[in-house]
Amino acid sequence: MAKRKYQVAVILINYNSSQYTLDCVNSIFARTSRDLHFQVIVVDNDSRLEEYKPLEALHSKQDVRVFRSKINTGFSGANMMGVQLAEADYFYFLNNDCVLVDDCLGKLHSFLEQHQEVANCSGEMLNANKEYEANFGYFPVLSLKLLGSGFLKLFHPEKFPDKHVRFSNPIRVDLVNGCSMFVRASAFEEIGGMDTNYFLYCEEEDMALRLSRHGYQTVLVPGATFQHFVSRSTKKDNSINLVFLKEFHISFLYFYRKNYNASYCRIIQLLYFFKIIWKFYKNWDYVKLAFFILGGAHLKHSLRFKQKMGSGSEL
Numbered sequence: 039m040a041k042r043k044y045q046v047a048v049i050l051i052n053y054n055s056s057q058y059t060l061d062c063v064n065s066i067f068a069r070t071s072r073d074l075h076f077q078v079i080v081v082d083n084d085s086r087l088e089e090y091k092p093l094e095a096l097h098s099k100q101d102v103r104v105f106r107s108k109i110n111t112g113f114s115g116a117n118m119m120g121v122q123l124a125e126a127d128y129f130y131f132l133n134n135d136c137v138l139v140d141d142c143l144g145k146l147h148s149f150l151e152q153h154q155e156v157a158n159c160s161g162e163m164l165n166a167n168k169e170y171e172a173n174f175g176y177f178p179v180l181s182l183k184l185l186g187s188g189f190l191k192l193f194h195p196e197k198f199p200d201k202h203v204r205f206s207n208p209i210r211v212d213l214v215n216g217c218s219m220f221v222r223a224s225a226f227e228e229i230g231g232m233d234t235n236y237f238l239y240c241e242e243e244d245m246a247l248r249l250s251r252h253g254y255q256t257v258l259v260p261g262a263t264f265q266h267f268v269s270r271s272t273k274k275d276n277s278i279n280l281v282f283l284k285e286f287h288i289s290f291l292y293f294y295r296k297n298y299n300a301s302y303c304r305i306i307q308l309l310y311f312f313k314i315i316w317k318f319y320k321n322w323d324y325v326k327l328a329f330f331i332l333g334g335a336h337l338k339h340s341l342r343f344k345q346k347m348g349s350g351s352e353l
Contacts, residue, residue, distance in 0.1 A: 042223070044101070046076040046147055047124035050134045051116040053083040056092040058135045058267065063096060065137035071144045079123050080134075081116040082106040084348065110345045112237035113216070121231060129226060133217035135267040139164065145262035146220040149208065157225035157254035158246060160214035161262030162204070168265065172201035173218065174211035174258050177247060178293070180302060183309060199258075208259050213246035217266050221245075225254050233296075237342040238282070240289040247297060280323045287327070287335045307331060 048066055052059040063078055070076065078099075082090050084107050096102045103123055107116065117131055128147060142161050150156055163173035176182055176198060181190060191198040199209055219242060229248040232241055246256050287310070294303040315328035330339075 042125045042127055044075050044077045044124075044126040046074060046128045046130055046143060046220075047120075047126035048076060048078045048130045048132055048143065049117055049120035049124065050078065050080045050132055051083055051113065051120075052080055052085060052090075052093060052134055053110065054085045054089045055134060056085070056089045059093060060095070061137055062132065062134050063099070063102065066143065067099075069138040069141055069143070071141050074144045074147060076143060077101045077103065077124070077126060079120045080104045081120045083112075083116050084108060084110045084345070109347045111234070112342055113239075114232040114234045114236045114241050115342075117241075118232055118234055121226075124223075127223055129221045129223055131216070131219045131221065132264075133266065136217055136264050139263040139265055140261075142262040142264050146259060149257070149259050149262075150220065150222055153255075153257070155253075155255050156257050157222040157249050158214065158256040159208075159220050159259050160218045161259050161264055163215060163218065164263065164265040166265070166267045170204050171266075173215045174199070174201075174256075175213050175215070175243070177212045178243060178290075180305060183306065205258065205260050208257050210255055211258050212250070213242050213256055214258060215266075216242035218264055219245070222254075225249060225252070228252060235292060235337060236289050237285065237340045238289065239286045240293045244293055244297070280327065281341070283323075283327055284330055284335065284339065285341050287331050288337060288340050291331070291335045292337055307334075 050059055050062060059080060063080070066076075066078060078101065080093060080096060080102070082093060082104065090106060093104050096104050105119060105123060107119060111119065121129060128150060130143060130146070146159055146161060149159060160173055163171050165171050176187060187198045191200070197212075199205070199211060229245070229252055233244055236244065249256065290310075291303065291307060294306050311328050311332045314324050314331065317324040
């Protein structure tokens with residue numbers, strides 16, 4: 039892999055949450071060893087002006103670049119904008135509502151430098167209360183959806199690590215949480231980067247699966263620690279929940295259409311229709327969601343196509 043200007047490029051997305059971004063950037067500079075040559079790239083996803091203005095203070099920081107998009111391009115789109123500004127051997131896609139607890143950046147860099155077979159890794163995650171939470175997942179294969187990880191773990195424990203265990207040694211996993219993905223740039227470029235058809239959700243599953251199919255591993259690295267405050271900037275009222283539930287299933291079914299055959303996808307579609315429609319007694323919106331899934335939950339319904347340039351509006 040040809041060496042570039044920096045060893046690591048940390049790519050953050052800001053969307054109407056500038057204080058989180060500033061706290062995240064400050065933690066990176068405070069916790070990272072000065073021996074590591076890194077850059078920080080902040081992509082603002084068409085935030086309101088009052089939420090963008092505080093980021094202008096970052097222009098004075100060395101090795102920090104701030105780019106303001108005129109349209110909200112979503113998670114994948116904004117990260118791919120950041121990649122185009124990056125000049126590094128590794129990309130660290132980090133949610134802006136995270137802070138580093140230790141020299142997480144240096145530890146993950148060191149791990150990938152020593153393990154050429156690994157292209158994607160992440161550290162241990164603490165929640166807002168500083169409690170440990172599992173920072174990995176399993177590929178959403180049909181057997182997992184039908185039988186559950188607890189049952190499959192009995193037969194393939196190596197493929198389904200226990201999410202209730204805090205591991206002391208690096209462990210190979212299917213995928214790591216999208217809030218923190220430390221990726222080898224050459225492998226990332228080999229697979230074509232992130233698929234920008236995903237506006238929100240399922241990006242980490244898709245990227246990890248493509249890396250796996252190209253022969254690369256994903257690993258959880260204990261000892262490199264960060265804290266995640268879990269999307270505090272998104273709204274929680276019922277009307278918005280249906281919007282985001284629809285967006286999740288748009289990405290979810292697109293993932294299957296892209297990576298598996300039509301029959302496989304149809305089974306998943308029917309499975310989720312029946313799984314969700316039985317929740318009608320909780321909220322009638324579940325019925326709407328179930329039929330939305332049965333109808334295909336196609337990409338044309340994505341929030342991506344409801345964005346306006348330079349609007350600075352909230353989803």
